[in-house]
Amino acid sequence: MDFQPYIPGMKPADPGPLSRFLPPLEEGVISAWLSTQPFGAVHSGPGTWLLDPFGFSPRLVLEAARSGTRVLVTANNPITRFLLEMFANPPPESEFIAALADLGAVKKGDERLAGHLQSLYLTKCEKCNQQIYANAFLWRKGEDAPYARIYECKHCGDSGEHPATEEDIERAKKIAETDALHRTRAFEKVVALNDEDRFYAEEAIQYYLPRPLYVITTIVNRLDSLNLSAERKRALTALVLIACDAGNTIWAHPAERPRPKQLSTPSQFREHNVWMALERGLTLWSETGSTVPCEAWPKKIPESGGICIYEGRLKDLAQLVKKEIPISAVIGSVPRPNQAFWTLSALWAGWLWGKEAVEPYKVALRRRRYDWAWNATALHSAFNHLNDLLPDGIPFFALLPEPEPSFLTSAFTAANAAGFSLVNVALRTEHDPVQVTWKSGKKEKPQTADAALLQNSIQEYLASRGEPASYLHVHTAGLIALAEANTLKQPEHEFDETLRKTNALFESALKNDERFVHYSTGENVETGMWGSSTSPRSGSAQNESLSDQVEVAIVTFLQKNQHAIYLEVEDELNPRFTGLLTPSKGLIYAVLNSYAEKESGGWKLRAEDLSSARRNELNNIFTLIEAIGKRLEYKTRRDDKTLTWFENGKPVRSFYVMASALLGRALETTAPDTILVIPGGRAALAAYKLQRDPALAAQLKTRRVVKYRLLRAILEVPILTRDSFEEQIASDPVEKSTGQMMMF
Template sequence: MNEFSYIPGIKPLNPGPLTRFLPPLEEGVSSAWLETHVDLGAWVLDPFGSSPQQAIRTARKGYRVLVAANNPVARFMLEMAADPPSTSDYNAALAELAVSLKGKERLESHLKNLYKTQCANCQQMVIAESFLWHKDAATPFARIYECKSCGDKGERLTTVADAERALELLSSAKLHRARVLERIAPLNNPDREYAEEALQSYLPRAIYVLTTLINRLDGLSLSPLRQRALTALLLTACDEGNTLWPHPVERPRPKQLFVPGQFYEHNLWLALEQGVDMWASDADPVPLNIWPDPLPESGGVCLFEGKLKELNEKKKLPRIEAVITTIPRPNQAFWTLSALWAGWLWGREAAQPFKVGLRRRRYDWGWHATALHAAFGHLATLLPKKTPLLGLLAEPEPSFLSATLAAASSDFTLKNLAMRTKYDPVQIIWEREEPGEMKKPQVGGAVKKYLRARGEATTYLHLHALALTEFARANSLLLPQEAVDETLHRIHATIDETLNTDTDLLRYEGSEHSLQTGLWGLASTEKSEIPLPDRAEMAVVRYLSKNPRQSLFEIEREIYPQFAGLETPSKALILAILDSYAHHHNDGFWHLREEDKPSARLTDLKEMRALITNLGERLGHQTQQIDDKMIVWGEESAPVYVFHLIASARVREILDKNTPLPGRNLIVLPGGRAGLLAYKEKRDPTFRASLRGWRVIKFRLLRTLSKIPLLNAQTWEEQIGSDPIEGPPSGQLMMF
C-alpha cells in the first residue's frame, strides 16, 4: 500500500457556475488514472454524480461514462456541460428577456431600478452592484457602486432612500414569498414548513426579482436551446440571490444555511449578465443520452436520473470496467437550495425526488458514514471482482476521510491513498474485493515509521490518514456486527490515545483543546531519513537540469512518482524551490538560472573557499580547509569560526553532523537559497530548532567584505549579521 503517487492536475481556467458548492478539482486527474487502467471506449461508472465537469472531461477523453445523478441541479449542469449553448445564444436569450415588458416598462429597466442609489459624490442616480446587510436588519447599511458620471466607486454608507426602498419591498414580501412557495410545496403540504425555513435565506428584493424572472421564463417563446440558456442564467441568479455571501470573504464555501453576520445582497440583473461568462463554453459537445439509450464507442455520458440504489435494480447494465467518482461531502446548504431551485425552475414534480434536502437539517459524520456504507454496498453489486475504483475526496478533514474509508471497507479493499495538503483532494484507490483476515492495527508503530521516513514534522491530517491506512491494512476499519457510526468513535479514540500517550511523539504549537492543531513530529530525529523538502529540492533541480523549460504541471507529474502516498510535496514547496533556482517566463515555463547550473555553482564554491581563506588571513586567523565544503578559522579543536559551504538549501546534514558552536557556526550559501532556507525553517519546527545558534552568510556578502580595505574583527562581526535570510515569498502558505 502507498506505492501510488499523487496525480497532479491543472486548475480550470473557468471554474464555471455554482463553484462554491461543487468539489474543487483539478483537470486531468481522472483521465491520467484511467489511461493506466482501462482502454478507450470502456464503460466507467460515476455512482454519485457530484462533479458534473469530471464526468464530461472523462467522456471527452473517449470513455463511456454512466452517471447516477439524483440531484436535479447537478443533472442540469451535466446536461449543459455536455452540450453548451454558445455565448451568442446566452446573450440572445438574455436580450429577449430584457425587452419583455413589466407593465409599460422594459423588464431590464424595471429590475435594475430596484437597485438604484445615489452617488455620494455627484448625487447622480446609479445602479448598485450590491448592498451590504447586517444579519436580522430591516435595511442595508452600505452599498457598492461605480458612478460613470464622476468615477466615484467603492463601498459607501446607504442613504435614507435606500432604506425606504428596502422597507417598501418588505411590505409586499409576503405575497411574493407565497408565490415561490407554491412552486415547491403548496399549503397543507408536509414540506411547506421546510421550504419556508429555507426561504429565510432570501431577502424580499431577491424574492421579488426571482419571482418576476421565473414567471417570465414560463411565458417567453424561446427556442429550446435559448430556453436552456436562460434557465442556466436564472440558476445563477438563484444562487447569487441568497444571503450566503459573507462580507468581506471573497470566496465562501457554505455548508449550512447560516446567514453570516454581514453579507452581500447582489444585484440580480447584473448576476444574469455575469452568468453568461460562467456558463458559456466553446468546447465541442459530448454525446449525452438518458439511460438506457446506448452510447457510441467513441465516448459520451449516459445519465441515470435517480439514486444508485435504483440503478442497482436495473437489468442489462453494461460491464463496468472502472469507477471514478468524487465522494460526496455533506452540504445542507447546497442540497436544500437545490430542492428550492428545482421547484422554481422546473416545477414541484422535478423537486419531489430530492425533497429530502429540504427536510434534513443536520448531517453528522456518523449519519454520512452510514449513508456512504449503503451506497458502497449498492455499488459493489454492480461491479465484477477486481474492478478498480478511484475516489477523489475534496476538502478533506479527518472525520470525512474516516467515514469514507470505513463505509467502503465491507465491499472494497483499500489499495492506495495519496494526499498532498488539506487544500487538495485526497486520491483513494480501492478494488472490488472482499476483505481479508482481520488483525490488530499497529497505529503507533506506523505513525513513527512514517515520520522517520518523512524526516520532518507534519499535520494531524497526514497522521490520521496514515493511521486509517494501517486500520485498512489490518482489515479492521469496520468490525463484524458494528454500526458504522460506532466505527468512527472506535477509530478516532485509538488514534487520539496513540498520539496522547506515545512519548516518542511530540507536538509543536498545538492547542490543548484539539489534537488537530499544530504539527506532529518525533521527539528524537536521530534515525530520520533525508527530510522531504530536501528530497523535493534535489528532485526538482535534477529534473530541470536535464529538462529545461518546463511547466509547473510537468514538473509535478515527473517528480511525484518519487514521493508515494502521504509524502507528496505541496505546490507551495515546489514553487518555493522553483523561486530559488529558476526563472518563470510569461509563457508559464520554468528554467534554471544560469548561475544555478551545476558548473556555475562549482565555480562559485571554489571562489568562496578562496575568499574565506583570504579573509581569515587578513584578520590574523590560521585557516584550515577540512574538505571542499568546510573551512576553519583558528585551531580545529578550538575554532574561532567554522564555515560550511553549500550551493543548495539542503543544510540538514550539516546541522546533524556538526556540534553547535553558538555564533561560530556559519553556513555559506548563494543568496538565491536564502528564501528557500527561510521557507523550510518556517515550515518545520524541528528544523527551526536545529538551526538555532547557526548563522547564515550569503555569497554576495563575502564578496562585499572582500572589497573592504580596512577590515577588522569588529567590522567583520558587525557585517556578517547585516544581510539576514529573507522570509518565504509573500503569500506563500505553509502547506504540507
C-alpha cells in the same frame, strides 16, 4: 501498499456556474488516470463503460466522456443533473443572448421587465450624483436596511464601496412591504400548502431578502408564459439558476467563507443585483466547452463516448446495470455533507420545474445538520449497492475534495465495511483532493483495531518523510494501516460509535507514544504538525528530509533539462515521491525560484547556479573566508566543505560552505558551533523550509547562518575586529529573505 504517484491537473480557467458548491477539482486528472497502466492498457478505449455513483461533479463526468468512454451517472439531485446536461450539451451563445432579451422585453405594467427589475437597484453616484445601478448592497444580519452599496459609475468612473443613502434605505423598506405575498408564492412552487414539509420550505426561503426574492419570483412566474423554443428555454432556465444562487444571503462580505457548507447568514453579507447576475450568466454558460452525447437512461449513447444519466438512486439502478452494462471502472468525487447546497437545490428545483421535481429530493429540505456519522452511513449504503453490482476486482478511482481527517475516516470506513479493498492513496496538501483507488471484492470479517499497529504505521511514515507532517498526512497514514488490517469497522457498532472509537484511537496513539513530537500551541491532536523523536536526520540520502530530497531532484532535473516547463518538473517528481510524500506546489516553486528563472514559459538554471559557476563561486567564498580569518590573525585550514580558523593550534570558528539549502544535511554533518554559509539566492528557500519544518527551525535556533554577500561586505570593512565580526554575522538572519515565497 504499492503507492502510486499523485496525478496533477490544471485549475480550470473559469470555475463555471455554481462553482462555490461543486467539488474544486483540477482538470486533466481523470483523463490521465484513464490512460495510466494497468487501467489504460486493459480497460479504456471505445465502448468502455464507467460508472459515477454519486454524480457530484459534472466536470469530472464530462472529462471522462471526452476521453472516449461511456459514463453512466446516477444523479438524484435535480440541480447537478441539470448542470451535467447543460455542460454536456450547452445551447449556442446566441440562444442565451436571445433568451435574456426575450425575458427583458416582457411587459411589467407599462415597463419592460428588464427596466423594472433594474430600477430596484438604482442608487446615486457619490461623486457625480448621477443615477446608476448598484452592483450590490451590503447588509448586517438582522437589520432591515442595507448599510452600504457597491457600484461602478459609467459617468465619472467612481467605484467601490460607499455608505447607503436615505433613498437606498427607503427603497429597500418599500419593497419589503409586499414581501409576504411573494414569499408565499415562492414556497408554493416548492411544496403544497398542506404539505408536512411546508415549514422547512418556508425556513429555507428566509435566506432570501425581499428584493432578490421579488426579482426571482417575478422572473420565474414569466418562465412558463414565454413562448420559447425548447433550446432557448433551457438557456433561460440556466440563467435563472445563476440568479437563484446570486439572490440568497449566504454571500459573506468580505468573502470569508467562499465555499459555504451550512445554510447560515453571515454577520455581514452581500445582496447582489440579480439582474446583473443574469447578465453575468451569459459568460459563465457560454464557456462550457464542446458538446458530448448525453441521454437519459435507458436511451443509448455511442461507443465513442458519452453520458447516460440515471435519474435516481444507485440502489434502484443496481440490478439493471448488473444485467445490461459491463462496468470497467468506477470514478467519482466522493460527496461530503453540504447542507447549504442540498437545501437550496430543493428550493431551486421547485422554482424552476415545479413541485414534481422536488418530490424525490424533498428530504434535503428536512435535514438541517449532517455529521460525519450520517455521512459514513450514507456512503456505506452507496458503497454496498455499488459492490453488489460490480464483479470482484473492479477499480474505483475516487477524489475526495477539501479533505479533512473526519471526512477521510468516514469515507475509508464506509468503503472498508462494504467490502472495498484499498489499493492506493495519494495526498498532496490539505488544499488538494485526496486521490484514492479501491477495488470491489468480498466482505471480510473485521479485526480488532490495534494501537501498536497505528503507532508503527505513523512512525514508519514519518521516518520516510524525514520531517514533521500535518495531522492530515499522519491521520491518512494511520487510516491506510487500519484499512489494510480490516479494523476500521466493527460489526457490533453503529457508524457514530465506530468513528468515535477510531478518533479516540488516534488521539491515544499519538499522545501516549514518546516517539511522537507535537509541534503545536494547542492540545488538540489535529492542530499543528507531528514529528518523530526517534528518526534523527542522517547524512545519507534515504534519511534526508522530503524538502531536501525534492530540492536535489529538481536541481538534477534542471541540469539535464534546460528550459523545462513546470508540468515537466511535476511529472518528474511525482513518480519519485508517491503516495503521502507528494511534494506541494509551494515547495516546488520555492526550489524553482531559488535556482532558476522563468524564460518564455520554461524554467532554466540561473547562470550562477550552473555546476561550473557554482564550483568557482564556492572556491571564491573559501578564499574570502580565509582572507577574513587572516585579517583577524587566525590560521586557516580547509577540509572539503569546511574551513576552520585556528588560534594557538586550537579551532576557534568553523564555516560550512554550501551551494544549496540542504540545511538538514548540513546540521547532521557539522559541529554545533559551525557557521553555515549559503548563497543569498537560497535564503528564501531556507526560510520556506524553516516554516514548513518546525523541527528544523528548532535545531537552527542554536546555529548561525550567513549569506555569501554578507561575508563579501565584511571583507570590505576598513577596520575589522573580532568583536565587530561577531556583530556583523548576526545582522542578516535568514528570515529576512522570505519574500513572497511564503504565499505558496
